[in-house]
Amino acid sequence: MMSIDHDILVWFSKSFGLFYLIALSIGVLVYAYWPSNKKSFDQAAQAILVDDDKPYRG
Amino acid sequence: MFGFHYRLERKAIGLVLAIIGVASIGGIVEIAPLFTIHQTVEDAPDMRVYTPLELAGRNIYIREGCYACHSQMIRTLRDEVERYGPYSLAVESKYDHPMLWGSKRTGPDIARLGGKYSDDWHVAHLNNPRDVVPESVMPAYRFLSRAELRTDDLSNHLKAQRRVGVPYSDDMIANAAADAYGQAAPDSPQAEGVAKRYGKATNIRAFDGKPKDLTEMDALVAYLQILGRLTDAAYKPMASAEK
Amino acid sequence: MVAQLTKNERQIALVILLVMAAVGLAMAAGGRNDPFGVHGALVMVVAILGMFGVISGYYAPEPPEDRLDSYYDAPSKFGIIAAMIWAVIGMFVGDWVAWLLAYPDWTFDAAWASFGRLRPVHTSGVIFGFGGNALIATSFYVMQRTTRARMPDQLSPWFVLLGYNLFCVIAATGYLMGVTQSKEYAEPEWYADIWLVIVWVTYFVLYMRTLARRKEPHIYVSNWYYLAFILVVAMLHIVNNLAVPIAWGSAKSYSLFAGVQDAMTEWWYGHNAVAFFLTSGFLGMLYYYMPKRAQRPIYSYRMSIISFWGITFFYMWAGSHHLHYTALPQWVQSLGMTFSVMLLIPSWVSAGNALMTLNGAWHRVRDDAVLRFMMVAAVFYGLSTFEGSFMAIRPVNSLSHYTDWTVGHVHAGALGWVAMITFGAIYASVPWLWKRQAMYSAKLVEAHFWLALAGTVIYVFAMWNSGIIQGLMWRTYNESGTLAYSFTDSLIAMHPYYVARAIGGLLFLLGAVVGCYNIWMTIRTAPSAAPETAADRPVLGGAVLQPGE
Numbered sequence: 001m002m003s004i005d006h007d008i009l010v011w012f013s014k015s016f017g018l019f020y021l022i023a024l025s026i027g028v029l030v031y032a033y034w035p036s037n038k039k040s041f042d043q044a045a046q047a048i049l050v051d052d053d054k055p056y057r058g
Numbered sequence: 059m060f061g062f063h064y065r066l067e068r069k070a071i072g073l074v075l076a077i078i079g080v081a082s083i084g085g086i087v088e089i090a091p092l093f094t095i096h097q098t099v100e101d102a103p104d105m106r107v108y109t110p111l112e113l114a115g116r117n118i119y120i121r122e123g124c125y126a127c128h129s130q131m132i133r134t135l136r137d138e139v140e141r142y143g144p145y146s147l148a149v150e151s152k153y154d155h156p157m158l159w160g161s162k163r164t165g166p167d168i169a170r171l172g173g174k175y176s177d178d179w180h181v182a183h184l185n186n187p188r189d190v191v192p193e194s195v196m197p198a199y200r201f202l203s204r205a206e207l208r209t210d211d212l213s214n215h216l217k218a219q220r221r222v223g224v225p226y227s228d229d230m231i232a233n234a235a236a237d238a239y240g241q242a243a244p245d246s247p248q249a250e251g252v253a254k255r256y257g258k259a260t261n262i263r264a265f266d267g268k269p270k271d272l273t274e275m276d277a278l279v280a281y282l283q284i285l286g287r288l289t290d291a292a293y294k295p296m297a298s299a300e301k
Numbered sequence: 302m303v304a305q306l307t308k309n310e311r312q313i314a315l316v317i318l319l320v321m322a323a324v325g326l327a328m329a330a331g332g333r334n335d336p337f338g339v340h341g342a343l344v345m346v347v348a349i350l351g352m353f354g355v356i357s358g359y360y361a362p363e364p365p366e367d368r369l370d371s372y373y374d375a376p377s378k379f380g381i382i383a384a385m386i387w388a389v390i391g392m393f394v395g396d397w398v399a400w401l402l403a404y405p406d407w408t409f410d411a412a413w414a415s416f417g418r419l420r421p422v423h424t425s426g427v428i429f430g431f432g433g434n435a436l437i438a439t440s441f442y443v444m445q446r447t448t449r450a451r452m453p454d455q456l457s458p459w460f461v462l463l464g465y466n467l468f469c470v471i472a473a474t475g476y477l478m479g480v481t482q483s484k485e486y487a488e489p490e491w492y493a494d495i496w497l498v499i500v501w502v503t504y505f506v507l508y509m510r511t512l513a514r515r516k517e518p519h520i521y522v523s524n525w526y527y528l529a530f531i532l533v534v535a536m537l538h539i540v541n542n543l544a545v546p547i548a549w550g551s552a553k554s555y556s557l558f559a560g561v562q563d564a565m566t567e568w569w570y571g572h573n574a575v576a577f578f579l580t581s582g583f584l585g586m587l588y589y590y591m592p593k594r595a596q597r598p599i600y601s602y603r604m605s606i607i608s609f610w611g612i613t614f615f616y617m618w619a620g621s622h623h624l625h626y627t628a629l630p631q632w633v634q635s636l637g638m639t640f641s642v643m644l645l646i647p648s649w650v651s652a653g654n655a656l657m658t659l660n661g662a663w664h665r666v667r668d669d670a671v672l673r674f675m676m677v678a679a680v681f682y683g684l685s686t687f688e689g690s691f692m693a694i695r696p697v698n699s700l701s702h703y704t705d706w707t708v709g710h711v712h713a714g715a716l717g718w719v720a721m722i723t724f725g726a727i728y729a730s731v732p733w734l735w736k737r738q739a740m741y742s743a744k745l746v747e748a749h750f751w752l753a754l755a756g757t758v759i760y761v762f763a764m765w766n767s768g769i770i771q772g773l774m775w776r777t778y779n780e781s782g783t784l785a786y787s788f789t790d791s792l793i794a795m796h797p798y799y800v801a802r803a804i805g806g807l808l809f810l811l812g813a814v815v816g817c818y819n820i821w822m823t824i825r826t827a828p829s830a831a832p833e834t835a836a837d838r839p840v841l842g843g844a845v846l847q848p849g850e
Contacts, residue, residue: 006094013087014632020083021614028610032603040519041606045598048447048521048589053733055372056449056516070512073520074532077613081533081577084617084640085540085569088633092562095630117553121479123417133626135699137776141784148628151560156484159564161623163703164402166788187405193789195405195799197415211551218547218555 095148102149102291107224108284109256110212110234111241115281117215118274119158122199129160130169130285143170144292153224153288165196170286177265180279202275203266209235230255242276243269302459303358305368305375310456314355317460322348328492331550336478337492340471340552347467364455372445376458378734380438381727383466384431385817388720390473391426392810394419399803403796413477421476421488427715428486428578430469435723436582437462437504440527442730443589444508447524448515457507464500468493480552484567486574487541491554494542501538505531522605526585529613533577541570561628568623576616579714583722584612587655590726591675595665600657604650611647615640622693625702634695641693645686652683670743670750674725677754681717685710700776705795706768709761716757716809724753724816731820741822745815752812759805767798 031037108116119125132138134145146169151157160167175183179190184202187194212234220226230237233251240248244262246269252262265279286292303311325348328341398419401407408414441458445451452458472489475481481488489497508531512520544554558566592599599605621629621637656679659666666676688710692701701707728746732739740746774791778784 006091009091009094010632013091013636017087017618017636024080024610024614028607032606041602044517044519044521045592045602047517048593049596049598053372053446054370055445055451057369069518070509070520073525074509074528077525077529077532078536080610080613081529081617082536084614085536085573085620088618088621088636089562089565089569092565092630092633095561120481120483122412122415123420123476123481123483125483126417126420126485129703131627133699133702135626135776137778137784141775141788146628148561151564151628153559155559155563156482156556156567157558157560157563158483159624159627161485161703162707167703191789193793195402195792197401197405197408197417198410199415200410201412211547214547214551215553215555218545221545222555222557223559 102147102289105149105152105289105291106257107153107219107226107230108288109241109252109260109280110209110216110230110238111207111277111280112284113215113219113281114207114209114212114238114274115277115279116158118202118278119281125158125160127160127162127164127196129163129167131159132167132169138167142167143286147292149291150286150289153219155219155222155224165194168282168285170292172283172285172287177263177279177283178267180282181266181275184275184278199278202278203273205274207238207272207274207277209238209272212238227255238277239272241280242266242272245269302375303355304361305364305373306455307363310454311355311359313456314459315352315359318348318351318355321345322352328550332552333550335551336475336480337550337552339478340475340480340492343471343474344467351463369451371451372442373452373455373458374442374734376462377438377442377730379459380434380441380462381731381734381820383462384434384438384723384727385813385820387426387430387434387469388813389810389817391423391428391431392806392813394426395423396803396806396810398423399799399806403799403803412479418476418479421481422473424486425469425472425476425488427720428574429472430466432579432583432719432723433465433469434462435727436527436530436578436586437465439586439590439726439730440508440530440582442734443521443523443585444511444527447517447521447589448511449517450511450514452507453510453514457503461500461504461507464496464503468497468500471496475552482542482544482554482556484541484556484570486571487538487567490552491542491544491546492552494538494544498535498539501531501535505535521589522599522602522609523585523589525606525609526581526588529609530577530582530585533573533581533613537570537573537577541566564624564627565621565629565633569617569620572620572623573616575714576612576619579719580616581612583719584609584651586726587651587675587679587722590722590729591655591672591679592658594669594672594675594725594729595659595662597658597662600654600660604654608647608650608654611650612644615644615647619644619693622698623702625695625698638693638695642690645690648686648690649683652679652686655679655682670746671725671728671740673750674721674728674753677750678718678721678725681713681721681757685714685718688713700772701768704768704771704775705764705798706772709764709768712764713757713761716753716760720809721753721757724749724813727816727820731823735824737823741819741826745819749812749815749819752808752815756805756807756809756812759808760802761805763798763801763805767795767802770794770798 130146132142132145139145151159183190184199186198186200187196213231216226216231216234220231233255236248237252237255240246240252241260241262242265243249244264249262252260261280261283266273266275306314322345325341325345329338329345332338332341398416401416412418441452468489471493475489475493480490482490508528512524543557545557546554556563588599588605618640619637621633622641625634656676659676666672691697692706692710728740771791774786774794777786
């Protein structure tokens, strides 16, 4: 009984990890290449170069 | 305006949760099965716990950072087994809180050091390693012979060890200080109790050669002499392979 | 400093210090016969001195309302100075222990001066003292700029920085007294660990509060890396340090884990400390300071996101490569090896992204030693991540593990990557923070760069040689089928490399000392940058002229 617990855990670790890896990779790639995200990425990359060394106060 | 800020905060919290999720699952998947590993590993019924003196010696080993240069983990490689002895088994460190497997061999592995050299050799070596190994780069630990061993808190040590899972009995806890003294003073009345509580095979000797004083040298040498000797389990698979 | 706090914050500071003084007193009383009591007294003295400081400034006028028109940079200034002080302490002790391995009798027969007690002073001093202070200081700077929001209050950044440095002091003095858990890179004992959790939670809350006030809807990628650093280090720290103290009033505790579980937990911690302390946080630094200094946006923002999730995901599985061929189950070892090799992808994506950012700015790299520090850091990052993946392969590891090769690898990362990017970021931000036109001396920055590079190369080559020789000698058989060399034979072969390593380390230390002098002189003497807005513009290498000027 007790050794079944260990086997189940090991089986879960070995199988689940692969699916998790694939799912996460797809998710990240989709997010990074989602067309509507491009604008905000470009903006963010440029924004740090702006020479306005003051916090925004709106 | 409320909606805008709400979205912003949600985004930041979402990022935090995603980081925690992505980062923690790997660790859980990898480590969780190890907590059931004792179900698959052969047990060692002859395994005994450290005596209070050996535990005190182990704490000196930790205090002086010996683990930074000496490993206690012989890998399953031919040259290591031939150089140091049978490879280390998981069960051998099951009472080691924390483990001292080490990560670097500036000096040699000492997982099977116990019984390899005499007490005198260890004392001389710790006092000045270069007296016995001229090429050694180990620091000299002369101050260990000068330092009296602190025993008043040994019961607390054993109690804390029991709390994390080491099977110390009430009797062992109550007599921790006396047992530490007795183990290094073979002719004293306290010596008998050590053998009674920890087994006849326990080393009961004046480790530093001076039965009257209980020094840190006694404790450390007692610990070094028990390394790899808490169980015979590691020698069994080799013996059966030879048959 | 007290003048920058509001009345309300001064009161809270007093309460915090009062509680600390009381806790310190209780620790000192409870641990009369123990190093624990020494640390209690230390906490008490520090808290009382702090109270004097706050009280003496208590009736100073409150900071003007227009403070909200600028970023709060005083804590960053403190953090950078603290980082440089710890750099010199940590590297000095590191070089000292390096000499001890060549000449072991230089210990004055004192317990505190032996290798085993000094080594953690070195590792904690450079990782937590130097690296940690630099990370906190730059993260404060970067999070405010990238969110265009000032930190929400003046007290919590000081609590984080001063509290963190108190942790570092307790850790370092503890090692000298023999207080250690023996868990590598997690040596501080239970009470220091608890204190760090309090500091760290404050740090996290401060970061989140600033993010919540941001003007930009998108969170700039540097903040992702800094956040991962804060969050995952908290996770690792708490789990790996679970322990039972033997008594109130004693510094000693016993780890909750034993044997193989403890080994796995420790190296899950140890490897991810490399990942999230020494990589993630410093990548956050790189993604801000390098584009800023090169005056070019990051080459591919998408790649920085992809590699972020790659690093956050893959590293967590890789820790078991520290335990190849040990009593750890083989499937865990294989898993660790596989993920370690896959780690190369996000690592090289990051390194490549950094180097591609410099395309079109190579003339600046040539003329500006500050940017060159960052460029070399990216190169060493690529090199040492490749080496790391390589060493995680089981047969390679059978040779490299337990040898100086590992030490060489760690220092390729620590000196070549972490320290170089930090020096680059510090040299960039000192003129910005203190509103100077440039560093006091561009020549001294140049000198520091070459000292650091030479020191790193000497160090790493010495350790590669000694490590591989050591590994080969241990496994060489002679014709009769027995081991050819005793352990002592390998020890004799190491001596010249140990001397070379100590010399390399000395050069690196000298570079850091030069850096301290240069920073000090910049703060003291260099002329102020005239217009306020110019302060945020990277000022290129002092007197060095640009091509075409």
